[in-house]
Amino acid sequence: MARTLDIVGEKWALLAVREAFLGNHRFDEMVKRTGAPRDTLAARLRTLVAAGILERRRYCEHPARFEYHLTGAGRDLYPVIMTLMRWGDRYLAGDGGPPLVLQHDCGHRLVAQVVCEACGEALEARDTTPLTTVG
Amino acid sequence: MARTLDIVGEKWALLAVREAFLGNHRFDEMVKRTGAPRDTLAARLRTLVAAGILERRRYCEHPARFEYHLTGAGRDLYPVIMTLMRWGDRYLAGDGGPPLVLQHDCGHRLVAQVVCEACGEALEARDTTPLTTVG
DNA sequence: CTGACTAAGTCCGGAATCTGGACCCACCGT
DNA sequence: ACGGTGGGTCCAGATTCCGGACTTAGTCAG
Numbered sequence: 001m002a003r004t005l006d007i008v009g010e011k012w013a014l015l016a017v018r019e020a021f022l023g024n025h026r027f028d029e030m031v032k033r034t035g036a037p038r039d040t041l042a043a044r045l046r047t048l049v050a051a052g053i054l055e056r057r058r059y060c061e062h063p064a065r066f067e068y069h070l071t072g073a074g075r076d077l078y079p080v081i082m083t084l085m086r087w088g089d090r091y092l093a094g095d096g097g098p099p100l101v102l103q104h105d106c107g108h109r110l111v112a113q114v115v116c117e118a119c120g121e122a123l124e125a126r127d128t129t130p131l132t133t134v135g
Numbered sequence: 136m137a138r139t140l141d142i143v144g145e146k147w148a149l150l151a152v153r154e155a156f157l158g159n160h161r162f163d164e165m166v167k168r169t170g171a172p173r174d175t176l177a178a179r180l181r182t183l184v185a186a187g188i189l190e191r192r193r194y195c196e197h198p199a200r201f202e203y204h205l206t207g208a209g210r211d212l213y214p215v216i217m218t219l220m221r222w223g224d225r226y227l228a229g230d231g232g233p234p235l236v237l238q239h240d241c242g243h244r245l246v247a248q249v250v251c252e253a254c255g256e257a258l259e260a261r262d263t264t265p266l267t268t269v270g
Numbered sequence: 271c272t273g274a275c276t277a278a279g280t281c282c283g284g285a286a287t288c289t290g291g292a293c294c295c296a297c298c299g300t
Numbered sequence: 301a302c303g304g305t306g307g308g309t310c311c312a313g314a315t316t317c318c319g320g321a322c323t324t325a326g327t328c329a330g
Contacts, residue, residue, distance in 0.1 A: 105263070
């Protein structure tokens, strides 16, 4: 987890990934929506590409233009973003509900829930025990 | 989500919370296990307490000593930590498997899965659509 | 009573990162 | 020729992080 946070724990990194999920793949678009300094965002996109989370794809030849798309590893960050969003919606919403609501294709408003893959039960910290530890 | 990351997105914040989940509630213990600079960890614990994620509890009167315990809001960060761990286990494990394995009380090795709370289906980014947007 | 140790921090100076704003280049439309 | 767009880079200053030394209060061993 420490290593995971070395990559995605930097400021703006997960916000950039979220923008990619929401369909904003262009640099200027991300700058506008996240409010990140252009410089920082450029650096972050570089580290995300280097980490194999995003892919820099040229979509226009002559004035070389690029888009950032999620790789498989990037798409697997979706659960992280959903759980973060849910926590924020619950504890920081404040002014008239959450700023972004998603709908699941099953027809309901999407609320992300974390379960044990084996038994399907909702996950609680007290129901788990460590098996091995390092450090 | 931006606001959530303002709180838990700082370096070491989530690692401190993880330690609390693992039962290490003391300052020196956290320093040892996370490797964070004492100074930074002290600052981080202060912001987490201020944000209502941890609670600073005195466990010894005379040389005043404190432990950090999770509040309800803190416990609700468990899903975030689990999904981060899972991503790291999958993409960064490298040397002989993940550094920490948890067991769920159902008897299996714990693998966290994120599902739609309404229909129980595993969550995929392509199965969701935004309903409202701000910004 | 001296020295060593623990716990929970604080203090410090230097290093790394983040920030906003200005700038650059290539192209497009008018 | 002029302004706008897209994807950056460059810079100086502010903020944050870092490791190590230090502090305070109390305990334990010899």
